Amino acid sequence: MMSNKIDVIIIGGGPSGLSAGVELKRAGVARVVVLEREPQAGGIPRHCGHPPFGMREFKWIYTGPQYARKLVKTAVEAGVEIRTLTSVVEALPGGKLLVTSDNGVEKISAQRVIYATGVRETPRSARIISGSRPLGVLNTGALQSMVYLKHRRPFKRPVIVGTELVSFSAIQTCRHMGIRPVAMIEQAARVTARWPVGLFPMLMRVPLHLNTRLVSIKGDKRVEAVEVENASRERRVIECDGVLLTGQFTPEATLARCGHLEIDAPSVGGSIRGSGGPVVDQYGRCSDPAYFAAGNLLRPVETAGWSWNEGRQVGRWVADDLAGDLAGDPLVTGENIHITIADPIIKFAMPQKISLPYKPERGMKHVQLRFTDSVKGTLVAEDGQGKVMWQCSLNTHRERRVLVPVAGLVSERSGGEIVFRVV
Amino acid sequence: MAVVEKASDILDGASKANSAILHTGFDAPPGSVELTCIQDGYREYREIYADMGLVLEETGAFVVGWSDEEVAKLEGILAKAHGNGVDDCSLISASELLRHEPSLADHAKAAITVPGECLIDPWSAPYAYLQQALDNGAEVFVSCTVTGGEFEAGEWRIATSRGSLRTRQVINCAGLYGDVVDEDVLGVTDFHITPRKGQFVVFDKAASSLLNAVILPVPTSRTKGVVLFRTVFGNLAVGPTAEDQDSRDDASSDKAAIEMLIAAGVDKLPGLANMPVTAVYAGLRPATQFQDYQISADAARNWITVGGIRSTGLSGALGIGQYVFKLYSQSGAKHPAIADPVVPRAKVLAQSGPRDWKSAGYGEIVCHCELVTAREINKALSGPLAARSLQGLKRQTRVTMGRCQGFFCSARLAEITTGHFDEPLSEGDDDE
Numbered sequence: 001m002m003s004n005k006i007d008v009i010i011i012g013g014g015p016s017g018l019s020a021g022v023e024l025k026r027a028g029v030a031r032v033v034v035l036e037r038e039p040q041a042g043g044i045p046r047h048c049g050h051p052p053f054g055m056r057e058f059k060w061i062y063t064g065p066q067y068a069r070k071l072v073k074t075a076v077e078a079g080v081e082i083r084t085l086t087s088v089v090e091a092l093p094g095g096k097l098l099v100t101s102d103n104g105v106e107k108i109s110a111q112r113v114i115y116a117t118g119v120r121e122t123p124r125s126a127r128i129i130s131g132s133r134p135l136g137v138l139n140t141g142a143l144q145s146m147v148y149l150k151h152r153r154p155f156k157r158p159v160i161v162g163t164e165l166v167s168f169s170a171i172q173t174c175r176h177m178g179i180r181p182v183a184m185i186e187q188a189a190r191v192t193a194r195w196p197v198g199l200f201p202m203l204m205r206v207p208l209h210l211n212t213r214l215v216s217i218k219g220d221k222r223v224e225a226v227e228v229e230n231a232s233r234e235r236r237v238i239e240c241d242g243v244l245l246t247g248q249f250t251p252e253a254t255l256a257r258c259g260h261l262e263i264d265a266p267s268v269g270g271s272i273r274g275s276g277g278p279v280v281d282q283y284g285r286c287s288d289p290a291y292f293a294a295g296n297l298l299r300p301v302e303t304a305g306w307s308w309n310e311g312r313q314v315g316r317w318v319a320d321d322l323a324g325d326l327a328g329d330p331l332v333t334g335e336n337i338h339i340t341i342a343d344p345i346i347k348f349a350m351p352q353k354i355s356l357p358y359k360p361e362r363g364m365k366h367v368q369l370r371f372t373d374s375v376k377g378t379l380v381a382e383d384g385q386g387k388v389m390w391q392c393s394l395n396t397h398r399e400r401r402v403l404v405p406v407a408g409l410v411s412e413r414s415g416g417e418i419v420f421r422v423v
Numbered sequence: 424m425a426v427v428e429k430a431s432d433i434l435d436g437a438s439k440a441n442s443a444i445l446h447t448g449f450d451a452p453p454g455s456v457e458l459t460c461i462q463d464g465y466r467e468y469r470e471i472y473a474d475m476g477l478v479l480e481e482t483g484a485f486v487v488g489w490s491d492e493e494v495a496k497l498e499g500i501l502a503k504a505h506g507n508g509v510d511d512c513s514l515i516s517a518s519e520l521l522r523h524e525p526s527l528a529d530h531a532k533a534a535i536t537v538p539g540e541c542l543i544d545p546w547s548a549p550y551a552y553l554q555q556a557l558d559n560g561a562e563v564f565v566s567c568t569v570t571g572g573e574f575e576a577g578e579w580r581i582a583t584s585r586g587s588l589r590t591r592q593v594i595n596c597a598g599l600y601g602d603v604v605d606e607d608v609l610g611v612t613d614f615h616i617t618p619r620k621g622q623f624v625v626f627d628k629a630a631s632s633l634l635n636a637v638i639l640p641v642p643t644s645r646t647k648g649v650v651l652f653r654t655v656f657g658n659l660a661v662g663p664t665a666e667d668q669d670s671r672d673d674a675s676s677d678k679a680a681i682e683m684l685i686a687a688g689v690d691k692l693p694g695l696a697n698m699p700v701t702a703v704y705a706g707l708r709p710a711t712q713f714q715d716y717q718i719s720a721d722a723a724r725n726w727i728t729v730g731g732i733r734s735t736g737l738s739g740a741l742g743i744g745q746y747v748f749k750l751y752s753q754s755g756a757k758h759p760a761i762a763d764p765v766v767p768r769a770k771v772l773a774q775s776g777p778r779d780w781k782s783a784g785y786g787e788i789v790c791h792c793e794l795v796t797a798r799e800i801n802k803a804l805s806g807p808l809a810a811r812s813l814q815g816l817k818r819q820t821r822v823t824m825g826r827c828q829g830f831f832c833s834a835r836l837a838e839i840t841t842g843h844f845d846e847p848l849s850e851g852d853d854d855e
């Protein structure tokens with residue numbers, strides 16, 4: 001069956017991949033196949049046992065698993081083929097993929113491939129935390145899968161590290177399985193997620209410690225305690241049987257990193273910045289024009305609804321591309337606009353390219369930026385000659401979305417550079 | 424013949440973390456037992472690896488001088504290598520080095536080539552050695568700690584945490600506890616172990632394309648330097664540190680050391696700057712006050728001590744086996760060779776090998792980053808060497824050793840391993 005010609009392959013059956021598939025079918029593309037490595041499609045929401053999901057897409061409030069099933073049903077009804085338990089292990093130039101499943105290894109290809117592999121959280125190793133390496137140090141995603149998919153618990157009294165949105169949903173996940181977090185700690189002076197979720201731990205009776213840094217993990221076989229340090233550099237030990245490392249999302253861009261696609265990971269003032277996902281233009285098109293990307297792989301991190309919408313849009317632009325309607329070629333350097341960041345306080349700007357000629361009616365309307373810390377000032381976009389193309393006053397915090405209209409950056413231009421900085 | 428192991432899984436001591444380099448012995452102490460064992464071990468590994476399905480990546484190594492002080496030492500290192508019979512080493516210029524290793528930083532000044540240094544799988548090889556012993560009639564007792572013993576009328580009665588064992592001959596290979604076991608059973612020890620910790624940082628697989636050979640440091644008076652090496656699993660690692668400590672078990676890592684390693688790595692291989700860290704680990708070398716292995720026989724008491732196998736034991740293992748067998752035979756013991764020994768096939772975990780996910784019928788992929796199948800996991804959870812801890816399962820299959828470190832597969836893994844581990848990954852409401 002797989003030997004028939006496939007028009008579009010979508011890697012990853014999460015909200016963005018499935019909505020891209022639906023959109024492609026609705027645009028009349030004949031054969032659209034989603035490859036999903038898990039036993040069920042649906043992506044991260046499969047194990048987010050809490051509401052609200054689906055407002056934007058279905059005008060209804062679902063829990064994550066209900067929402068995931070609804071997405072799958074919608075895609076199947078639209079004629080999207082979903083192959084589960086199928087992993088893409090290598091992406092080769094021109095839309096050729098090496099795939100493995102219980103049937104063994106096969107090479108398949110399509111005219112276009114959409115990468116929709118989502119994000120994961122940063123594990124303990126990449127956060128470089130001192131101490132022993134006992135059982136019981138997990139990310140929220142692993143906890144959620146254990147609790148909601150397997151009905152098991154990895155610990156009973158964890159310390160939660162981080163205060164992003166996901167950190168608060170982790171408290172709910174814990175409650176669901178009778179797990180009682182002993183503390184929630186945050187290195188910064190304020191909660192990362194927007195108020196009023198900051199009140200949530202108090203309501204759930206989890207002590208919240210701001211200005212508190214995780215120093216080391218202790219324990220032989222299992223976690224026994226963590227050592228933390230406050231702003232006055234005083235250290236103390238909190239007894240616990242687990243450490244939940246939440247957030248610090250990073251795109252699951254393995255295939256791109258180990259393959260031929262360009263990754264957005266520039267060094268800015270000695271620090272690594274960038275989305276960590278593939279470099280794309282305003283259509284989500286990668287450095288190999290046979291590949292597109294959609295959803296949270298593009299950048300950490302947005303909601304399911306946002307990712308779903310992005311999938312839908314990229315699906316439409318891929319359909320346009322197959323019909324020969326998509327302008328420009330991101331491979332042509334010089335004639336396109338390259339967006340870079342010149343200030344390490346800026347975490348990333350996505351898309352990283354604008355393919356010309358610019359068509360206002362098509363493509364992402366905004367460049368999305370994020371910052372590594374709270375920042376006040378003026379956000380400036382200059383061209384290669386230092387001429388200010390666009391500016392706005394800025395007063396934002398870590399992980400908050402800032403949108404800059406693409407139209408404001410491209411007026412009467414024929415390529416070159418856009419550099420973002422904060423003054 | 425029985426192997427008695429304190430931990431629930433083998434390779435839980437010094438062998439749990441090393442650089443996985445099969446050394447030629449070019450820089451080993453001349454005339455040492457260590458040199459003999461490394462070179463005999465190296466030779467035997469090359470003879471058997473193909474039959475046992477073991478991996479051998481012939482990468483070679485460069486000992487790189489980064490400063491004038493280091494360059495001044497290269498001649499001496501070369502002379503030592505030649506003296507140790509490693510004749511194919513030679514001195515090369517920085518430009519020739521960069522031709523072989525174009526991603527290396529351009530402040531490299533000169534290097535010695537050591538073409539014979541290779542990469543191997545540090546766990547599949549010892550597992551295969553033990554599997555061969557088991558297939559040919561040996562037994563293994565895990566979670567079994569030797570606590571003492573009596574020697575009487577030519578026979579040992581060894582006390583263990585699981586009861587007593589009677590045997591004619593004992594070989595003490597207790598690694599970081601070699602001196603302790605000698606003392607507990609014989610009442611004396613000839614050496615004292617001072618564990619020397621080595622921390623490593625492992626970079627994302629994408630980094631492995633930055634390097635071909637192993638990049639070895641020139642030890643100077645100030646620093647021992649760190650090694651940059653690829654692994655057969657497709658990663659690139661930097662390490663190890665060398666930190667003396669008292670604890671024989673504490674292989675914790677610390678942020679300052681890891682950040683130092685990352686900085687050292689980036690300094691020598693600038694492309695590492697934007698590579699994510701995949702893993703951080705540490706191992707303990709069973710170092711002693713001596714500059715050599717401490718292998719000796721107490722013929723009167725049918726006891727052989729194999730101690731202080733400090734930083735080359737993976738390479739030396741098969742040679743140590745030969746050396747010990749000679750000692751054992753000298754005491755008059757005789758065994759006919761096994762007529763037609765069973766040769767098992769090792770687990771294939773090397774990225775270049777015929778990994779399980781490449782052949783049909785594996786069920787599902789459980790660990791996505793390292794592409795570990797349900798079939799492999801179920802196999803590793805059964806038989807006499809069944810994994811009884813996550814650590815053991817990691818060494819046998821590589822589960823959770825990739826970039827997500829269990830984000831995606833922990834739940835499925837907790838489910839599959841329920842009932843198998845002494846320390847379970849999770850509990851359910853229905854568990855006992």
Ligand SMILES: Cc1cc2nc3c(=O)[nH]c(=O)nc-3n(C[C@H](O)[C@H](O)[C@H](O)COP(=O)(O)OP(=O)(O)OC[C@H]3O[C@@H](n4cnc5c(N)ncnc54)[C@H](O)[C@@H]3O)c2cc1C
Binds near residue numbers: 295301305
């Ligand atoms: C722990 C966690 C909790 C979150 N909680 C919320 C929340 O409560 N609310 C919210 O709105 N958002 C939440 N998010 C954000 C989440 O990323 C989005 O909701 C949404 O799932 C993004 O959709 P996506 O399609 O981009 O990616 P995903 O949903 O991540 O889907 C990617 C899919 O690709 C598959 N895949 C990856 N690689 C391959 C491959 N090589 N071969 C085949 N298949 C592959 C994966 O198995 C997965 O199914 C959370 C994210 C995480 C990590």
Ligand SMILES: Cc1cc2nc3c(=O)[nH]c(=O)nc-3n(C[C@H](O)[C@H](O)[C@H](O)COP(=O)(O)OP(=O)(O)OC[C@H]3O[C@@H](n4cnc5c(N)ncnc54)[C@H](O)[C@@H]3O)c2cc1C
Binds near residue numbers: 442600
């Ligand atoms: C950082 C580092 C890097 C290294 N790099 C390399 C390299 O690149 N190449 C190389 O060749 N070598 C390398 N080595 C060296 C190599 O790993 C060691 O030499 C080797 O693992 C030693 O093996 P062993 O069997 O002597 O000790 P161990 O592996 O410690 O084995 C001893 C076993 O005895 C058990 N035991 C202890 N006490 C008792 C008891 N009372 N009863 C029962 N069982 C007991 C322990 O649990 C343990 O499993 C490195 C080592 C380190 C730490």
